[in-house]
Amino acid sequence: MLDTGPVPSAPSLDPLAPVTLVVGPEELLASRAIAATVAGIRLADPGTQVHRLRATGLEVGAISALAAPSLFGGHVAIVVEEVGEAAAGIVDELRGLIAQPADEVHLVLVHSGGARGRPLLDAARASGAPEVPCPAVKSDRDKIAFVEAEFRRAHRSVTPGAARALVDALGANVRELAAACSQLVADCEGRVDDTAVERYHRGRVEASGFDVADAALTGQAERALLLLRHALAVGVAPVLVTSALASGLRTLAKVGSARGGTKSVDLARELALPPFLVDKARRQLPGWTPGGIAAAITVVATADAEVKGAGAGGDPAYALERTVLAVASARSTSPPR
Amino acid sequence: MSVWDDLVGQDEVVAVLREAARAAHAGATAGMTNAWLITGPPGSGRSTAAVAFAAALLCEDLVDPGCGRCEACRSVRAGSSPDVTVVSPAGAYYRVEPMRELVARAAWAPSGGRWQVIVCEDTDRMRGPDLRWAAANVLLKAVEEPTARTVWVLCAPSTSSEDVLPTIRSRCRHVGLRTPSTSAVAELLVRRDGVDPSMATFAARASQGHIGRARRLATDEQARIRRRDVLALPTSIAGVGEAILAAESLVSAAKVEATELSEVRDAAETLALRQAFGMEERRRAPTGAAGALRDLEAEQKRRGTRVQRDALDLALLDLLGFYRDVLVVALGADVELVNAELADAVRRLARTSTPESVLGRVDAVGACRAAIASNVAPLLAVEAMVLALRTG
Numbered sequence: 001m002l003d004t005g006p007v008p009s010a011p012s013l014d015p016l017a018p019v020t021l022v023v024g025p026e027e028l029l030a031s032r033a034i035a036a037t038v039a040g041i042r043l044a045d046p047g048t049q050v051h052r053l054r055a056t057g058l059e060v061g062a063i064s065a066l067a068a069p070s071l072f073g074g075h076v077a078i079v080v081e082e083v084g085e086a087a088a089g090i091v092d093e094l095r096g097l098i099a100q101p102a103d104e105v106h107l108v109l110v111h112s113g114g115a116r117g118r119p120l121l122d123a124a125r126a127s128g129a130p131e132v133p134c135p136a137v138k139s140d141r142d143k144i145a146f147v148e149a150e151f152r153r154a155h156r157s158v159t160p161g162a163a164r165a166l167v168d169a170l171g172a173n174v175r176e177l178a179a180a181c182s183q184l185v186a187d188c189e190g191r192v193d194d195t196a197v198e199r200y201h202r203g204r205v206e207a208s209g210f211d212v213a214d215a216a217l218t219g220q221a222e223r224a225l226l227l228l229r230h231a232l233a234v235g236v237a238p239v240l241v242t243s244a245l246a247s248g249l250r251t252l253a254k255v256g257s258a259r260g261g262t263k264s265v266d267l268a269r270e271l272a273l274p275p276f277l278v279d280k281a282r283r284q285l286p287g288w289t290p291g292g293i294a295a296a297i298t299v300v301a302t303a304d305a306e307v308k309g310a311g312a313g314g315d316p317a318y319a320l321e322r323t324v325l326a327v328a329s330a331r332s333t334s335p336p337r
Numbered sequence: 338m339s340v341w342d343d344l345v346g347q348d349e350v351v352a353v354l355r356e357a358a359r360a361a362h363a364g365a366t367a368g369m370t371n372a373w374l375i376t377g378p379p380g381s382g383r384s385t386a387a388v389a390f391a392a393a394l395l396c397e398d399l400v401d402p403g404c405g406r407c408e409a410c411r412s413v414r415a416g417s418s419p420d421v422t423v424v425s426p427a428g429a430y431y432r433v434e435p436m437r438e439l440v441a442r443a444a445w446a447p448s449g450g451r452w453q454v455i456v457c458e459d460t461d462r463m464r465g466p467d468l469r470w471a472a473a474n475v476l477l478k479a480v481e482e483p484t485a486r487t488v489w490v491l492c493a494p495s496t497s498s499e500d501v502l503p504t505i506r507s508r509c510r511h512v513g514l515r516t517p518s519t520s521a522v523a524e525l526l527v528r529r530d531g532v533d534p535s536m537a538t539f540a541a542r543a544s545q546g547h548i549g550r551a552r553r554l555a556t557d558e559q560a561r562i563r564r565r566d567v568l569a570l571p572t573s574i575a576g577v578g579e580a581i582l583a584a585e586s587l588v589s590a591a592k593v594e595a596t597e598l599s600e601v602r603d604a605a606e607t608l609a610l611r612q613a614f615g616m617e618e619r620r621r622a623p624t625g626a627a628g629a630l631r632d633l634e635a636e637q638k639r640r641g642t643r644v645q646r647d648a649l650d651l652a653l654l655d656l657l658g659f660y661r662d663v664l665v666v667a668l669g670a671d672v673e674l675v676n677a678e679l680a681d682a683v684r685r686l687a688r689t690s691t692p693e694s695v696l697g698r699v700d701a702v703g704a705c706r707a708a709i710a711s712n713v714a715p716l717l718a719v720e721a722m723v724l725a726l727r728t729g
Contacts, residue, residue: 087624246717250581257578290577294724297581301721304713 015040018101019124024134025113028174033132034079037108041077045104048075055086063093067105074104081110084117091120098124137174143167146174150181151192158184161194169201172234207231209244212324217248217284221328228324238307238316245300245327248284253293255281287331296330299323340389340396340403340410344382345525345548346517350375353512354386358393358402361452370510371483373490374460374501377514380547383492384423384458386514388413390490391421391454409450420450425458428639429646430465431472440479443487453487460493461500466712473502481508516546519673526555545658545675550651559597563590567652568659571698572682574727584720591652591715595645603637649715653706653722660699663687667695701725 015037022033042048051066066078080086083094097107111121113136125131137146144163151158166184170176180201188196207230215224231241254271255278264282268275303323307316341351360368373390375383392413393403404410412418424439426432439455447453457463463473480489489509493501496511522541525548526532532540532555540555543564553560567587574580610633611617614626658675665672666687674680687695705722709715 088622089624242717243714246714246720250716250720253577253581257576257581294577294580294727297717297724298721301708301713301717304717305708305711308712 014130016044016106017128017130018105019098019107019109019127019129021121021124021129021131022108022110022134023113023121023131024111025136026134026174028178029132029134029137030110030112033134034108034110037106037132038077038079041075041106045075048077050077050079052079052081054081055083055090058086058090060087060089060093063090063097067097067102067107069102069104075106076104077106077108079108079110082112083109083120084111084114086117086120091117094120095123098127098129101127140167140171143171143174143177147177147181150178151185154182154185156185156192158192159194162192162197165194165197166201168206169197170206172206206234207236209236209240209242210248212241213244213248214280214284216245216324216327217252217331219287219328219331221325224324224328225321228320232317232320238320239304241320242300242304242307242323245323246297246304248281249293249297249300249327251277251281252284252288253290253297256285256288256290256293292330296327299326299330338405340392340405340414342405343385343525343529344389346521347382347386347514350386350512350514354390354393355403358390358396359400361394362396362399362402371485371488372480372509373488374496374506374509374511375490375492375514376495376500376511378516378546379494380544380549380551381514381516382548383514384456385548386512387454387456387458387490387492388421388423391418391452391456391488394452394454394488395420395450418450419448420452421454421456423456423458426462426643427636429462429643431463433471433475436472436475440475443479443489444484445487446484447486451486453484454490455487456490456492458492460491460502460505463502464499470502473505477502477504477508480505517548519546522546522548522551526551530556532556539678542673542675542677543655543658545654560594563594563652564655566590567655568676568679568682570656570723571659571663571726572686574723577724577727580723580727581720584716584723587652587723588649588716588719591649592645594648595641598648599637599641599644603641606633606637646709646715649709649719650706653702656726657699657702659683660695660702663690664692664695664699667692698726 020037022030022037024030038048038050042050049070053063053066063078063080066076070076080094083091086094094107094109097105101107109120109124111117113134137143144160144167147163147166148158166177166180170180184192184196184200187200207227209231212224212227212231215227228241232238251273254273255267258267258271262270264275264278267273268278271278300323303319306314306319341355344351357369373387375386377383377386389403392405392410395409395413395418396402396404397407397409398404405414409418413421416423422439422442424435427435439457443453443455445453457476460473463476464470465472476489480491483489491501491505491509495501496506496513498506519538519541522544523534523537526537526540527534530552532552536555537551540551544551544554554564567590570583570587574583607630608617610629611626614623614629616622616626659679662674662676662679662683663686665674666684667690674683676683701722704725705718708718708721
């Protein structure tokens with residue numbers, strides 16, 4: 001499903017420019033920008049022909065053929081996606097079209113960011129083409145800002161708590177986040193608050209293998225099981241859970257055997273680990289004995305074999321549950337050594 | 338120097354293959370077969386035997402084939418004969434597609450010589466990760482009814498149904514290599530590679546009859562250093578943190594070894610492909626070149642994984658050899674030690690442990706090998722093993 005929002009917000013750019021650039025990794029923003037540009041051209045000429053192409057696997061000459069003047073006149077919009085992946089011949093062709101724009105032909109070049117195909121973008125920029133940036137929405141802060149912008153777009157407001165709760169529940173996917181926002185806009189009246197978000201999205205938690213491992217390594221068996229179930233339900237691969245557990249335990253073992261007084265930064269350098277991991281391991285260490293860590297690693301190694309199909313007919317989810325419980329209990333009950 | 342000389346300590350097998358090559362040259366129907374299965378432990382010279390046999394079949398000396406001097410013998414041994422194809426799995430397993438191509442090639446007539454010989458190494462790798470013999474089944478018909486002038490030589494560790502598809506085995510004539518004796522391997526190293534006799538004896542003993550490994554140990558100091566580090570594990574690891582660090586260095590040593598083994602070959606392949614596309618002369622890549630290079634890279638990566646696993650497995654075998662020695666001493670058996678140069682460490686460990694605990698550690702190494710074979714992350718498997726070696 002492709003939810004591009006209720007009304008494409010009219011960009012401040014001139015949709016009738018001969019070339020428009022849509023640059024950035026965030027697909028949702030890119031598809032909105034494309035829709036807005038095409039809508040702008042249609043506004044000027046309802047009979048506009050719209051062509052959508054992918055630059056990969058395109059034959060040289062195909063774009064020029066579409067851009068050739070038609071007997072009946074009228075505007076033509078050509079959306080070319082993945083121009084970063086275009087073969088050399090296609091790039092040359094696009095460069096030609098940028099250098100000699102045809103009347104009533106509008107090229108929309110979509111590039112997913114990164115260094116590939118840079119020269120083409122630079123050429124387009126030099127010709128004065130307007131550009132719509134589509135930056136990645138990655139950190140939680142970006143996502144909260146995104147949610148707030150979504151509500152602003154619909155001329156509604158949202159409480160900070162509600163935005164936070166939405167990101168917690170659906171943060172893994174920007175499209176889902178956008179869909180949930182428009183759903184909330186349609187279903188609620190007035191300012192959207194925590195209760196509204198809770199009504200529709202309660203109990204859903206995005207969990208990764210690392211979240212499961214962190215809970216297990218701090219001995220919170222119940223929370224670890226809960227997160228494991230969530231993680232599996234949202235499609236985290238079982239091997240990611242075992243590898244997160246393994247790397248967590250590995251760090252614990254390394255940091256645990258170091259002398260107590262060493263500064264985190266120095267220890268991090270000595271062990272070739274990022275300092276924040278060393279700090280995390282130091283917080284997790286109380287309650288662990290070397291024997292306990294050893295026992296837990298052995299259990300995880302067995303589980304890794306099980307989730308990869310050893311022990312025919314095994315159930316990965318069950319193997320993981322047992323492992324998480326065993327790891328959590330290895331922490332508290334491990335014999336001193 | 339005859340083609341049979343590289344095959345040390347295998348007189349029976351040499352006699353059989355020689356007789357078959359003679360029969361083939363005399364045009365006799367008895368004594369020659371079109372499908373062969375050569376088995377033997379790793380490093381005993383299965384591929385060497387297969388190539389020697391191929392050379393003998395193409396040899397120009399009709400009375401005692403396998404002279405090693407004629408054009409045919411030399412080109413087969415150099416790997417440049419158009420009538421001899423040696424295939425090994427590209428990745429961890431044989432895949433079906435290349436096998437189909439091979440079967441099609443088997444229907445060709447020999448281009449120059451009297452025979453076309455196709456050598457398949459490691460038939461145990463014809464079993465895929467799903468435990469089905471997809472690649473082997475492609476071969477079945479071609480091996481069962483080979484074209485008159487095509488000879489199949491399959492190489493496997495043993496004739497067990499783990500190592501070769503039973504229906505293929507039953508269609509082949511079988512010859513079995515044995516583990517060559519220490520003195521035979523040492524003698525070969527001295528004669529062929531000019532290794533110093535005492536070094537040759539050490540390498541032959543340490544590699545337990547694996548000729549290729551012995552040669553590497555005898556000629557490559559880095560390999561000796563890596564082996565020494567591995568064998569220090571059983572006596573040096575006490576703490577959990579130490580064990581984890583030791584596991585890491587064991588795995589990364591295997592990685593280094595694998596890189597050394599593959600990098601030259603990978604670079605040569607990449608260069609050849611670039612030349613084929615004319616990319617070395619012109620700067621711009623023609624259509625299709627990028628895709629072909631990507632495919633090659635993916636293939637090299639798959640092979641790299643296999644080489645790395647094999648390197649790690651060799652290290653684990655060294656460890657097994659060490660515990661075998663400990664067990665030998667603990668039980669007071671009167672046999673030669675594999676690690677004679679580490680006799681002190683072996684005796685110390687034997688004094689402080691019971692045969693049961695040594696067997697437990699042997700099991701831990703075996704479990705690690707099995708885990709890696711079934712795709713467990715190598716580092717994790719090795720960590721679990723080193724921890725078990727420590728606690729026992």
